[in-house]
Amino acid sequence: MNKATIAALALAPFFLASCIRDEKENTECDIEAISLHLDKPSDFFFHDYDTLKQVPSDADEIVFLVKSYAEIHSIPTTLRVTEDASVYIVAEDDSKTPFLNGSAVDYSDERTLHFRVVAEDKVWSRDYNVSVKHKEASDGYLSCDFESYSLDASGKYYVWEAPSAFIDETGECTWKNGNPGFKISKSSAKPMEYPTTPVAGGGPDGSACVKLETCDTGPFGKMVNMRIASGSMFDGFFDVGNALTNALKATQLGLPFAHKPDQLRVWLRYERGSVFQDRNANPVNGVVDEPDSYVVFYRNEDANGNKVQLDGSDVLTNPHIVGLGRLPHHYNADGSDQLSADPIHGVTTEWKEFVIPVEYRTELDPDILESEGYSLIIGFASSWQGGYFQGAIGSKLFIDKLQLFCE
C-alpha cells in the first residue's frame, strides 16, 4: 500500500459520516395533552379523567366543561407539548410571557386563555385557546331540524349545529360525520360531493334536511382498501389522524348525557344504491344495502375509573352498553349482522316518521345518571355495513325532524 491508497481509505469514513447531516430543528409545535391539577377533581368534574385532555392534532380550541356550580378560579395547569417547543401565554395586547408547567392559570369568569407554542426552530408556532366553562344542564328532550348548517373552516364540507347537550371537547356543538376523513381521501371533492350534505327544501315539510350518501373514496381510498365511505351522522368526535389507518377507531361516538333516553323519533327516507359491494369492490348477489339509525346509551367509565368511549368498531357491541334502540335488521343466530335481500327496516323512498324505542339491559343508577356517568349516541348511516367498507355506492339516507324523548 502506498500513501495515496492509505489516504483514500482514511478519507472514506469521513465521507460516509458526512452523508447524514445534522438533524434540523423541530418544526412541530402541538399541545399534545393538557391537564388541570385539582385537589378534589370531583368538585369540578363528573369524572376524574376529565382533568386530562388529549388534544387532537387539528384542534386549537380546548374547553374544559365543569359542573354548573363549580367555582372557577386559578388552577395549576400542565401542558405536554412537542419536544423542544416552548410555551407562552399571550395577553390581549399580544405580549407574551413564558409559561412554566404547573403554574396556576386564572380561568375565572370563563375567560379564554391564549397559549402560543413555538417550535424548536422558532419559525413555526401554533396558537391555542384554552378555557374552563360551566356545562349547562341539559334538557331531557332534544330536537334538531338540521336547518342550521355552514361550511367548515377549510370551506370544504358542511357542518351542522347540534343540540346544546352535544357540546364537545373543543367547545363546538356540532354533529360529527366522516366528512373530515373523506377530505383526506378525496381532496378534490366539492362540498356537495361529500358523503354528508344538506338538501335545501328536501325535508318532509319543504325545509332543509340532511342527506347521507355512500360514496366512492377515489383512488386514494382504493390504495388503502377503504373504497367506500358510508355517509354518517353522530354525536361525539371524529379523530381525523386515524382516518386512514383505522377508520373505525377514528369515529368516536357518544357524549355524556344526564337523562335516560326513552325513544328517538325521526323522519327518514331511503334511496338504495343498486349494487352492494364487499370490501374489495366485488358485487355481492342477493344482498341489498340498508340504512341504519340507532340510539346507544352506555356507561362511560370502567371499573378502574378509565374513560370508556365507543368507536365504529364496537358502537353496537361494547359490553358497557346499557340501552339500545335501532332500526330493525336481520341477525344471525350468534347475534352478528345478516346481509339479506329482504330488509325489514321499513324505510322507503317516501318520508315517514320512525319511532325507535330504547331497550335497557340493566337498571340505570340514578346517581351515575345525574353525574353524567352515561353517554348518549344518536347515530345514522347510509350503509349499515359501512364500518366494514361494504355497501352500495349511491345509497342515500335522508334525515329530518329528530326528537329524543327521555324519561
Add this chain to the structure above:
Amino acid sequence: MMKHTILAFLLLLAPCSFVLAKQKAPMNENRDAWEKWGPIKGLTSGGFIARLGYVIGGTTPLPLPAEIRKISTFSPEGGIGIGIDGYRMFSKRWGISLGAHFFWEGFHTRADVKNYYVWLEQEGEITKGYFTGTNVTSTDMWGVSIPLLATCRISPRWNLNFGPYMSFYFHQTFSGEVYDNDEGIGYLRENTPTGTKILMTRDNPTPYPNNFADNMIPFSAGIEVGFDWKALRHLNVFGLIDWGLTDIWDRKFEAISFRMYPIYGTIGLAYRY
C-alpha cells in the same frame, strides 16, 4: 445510497492513485512495453473497446437533505451496462474516445425521514405534506450514455479516461411509499409542518403517485471518469463513474423539494481491439 456511491468511487480511485504513485518512481519501462500493450497498429493509432459491466449507484440529492435521518436499506436494481468505445491516440500518452454505453441502472432504498415533504397523489387527488417515518423509494432507468473522453495513458497498461457525457433515457420509473418506522412513528402533517397529523402504518402503506416518473427529464449530462487496466492482450478490466450534474426532475415539478443527480459507477471487463 451516498455511502455506496462513494464506496464505488473510492474503489475506482484506489488503483488509479496506486498507479499515479507508481509513476513517481523513475520511469524505466522500455518502448517494448508501450508497444506490447498499446493500440494494435502502433502507438498513435486507434481501436475499439467493447465493455460489459455491473452498474451500481444511486440517484441522489447532494448533499443528502437533513430530512433523511437514516438509510436502513439500499439495494441496486438492474445493474447491467454494455457499451462500445472507439478511441484514437494522438501521441504516446494522449488520445480521445467516443462511445455508446447502454445501461439499466437503479436502486431501492428505505430511509428514516423527518419532516420530509411528500406528495401522495393519483389521478388528480393530491395529499401533500410533511412526513415523518419510513420512506421507501425505487427507481430504475434504461438508457444510453454518450461519453466524449480524453484518454491518458499513464503507463503501458493503465489508461485514465475523463470527460463529459450525455445520457438519454428510454424508460424511467420512480415509485415509493411511506409508512411507520421501527419505533412505530409514521405520520403526515397535511400541507404544513403544523397541519393535521395523519397516521400512516405499514399495514396501510401510502404510495407515491404512480405518474411521478412523467416529471423526470429524459436526459442528463455529467462528467465521466474511469480507468482501463490491460489484463491480457485483448482483455481490459475497467471501472468508470458517471457523475450526473443535471437534476433528473423537471424544475416545474414541486413534489420533490430538492434536486437529484444520477451517480452510477460501472465495473467490468472489456474486449480491446
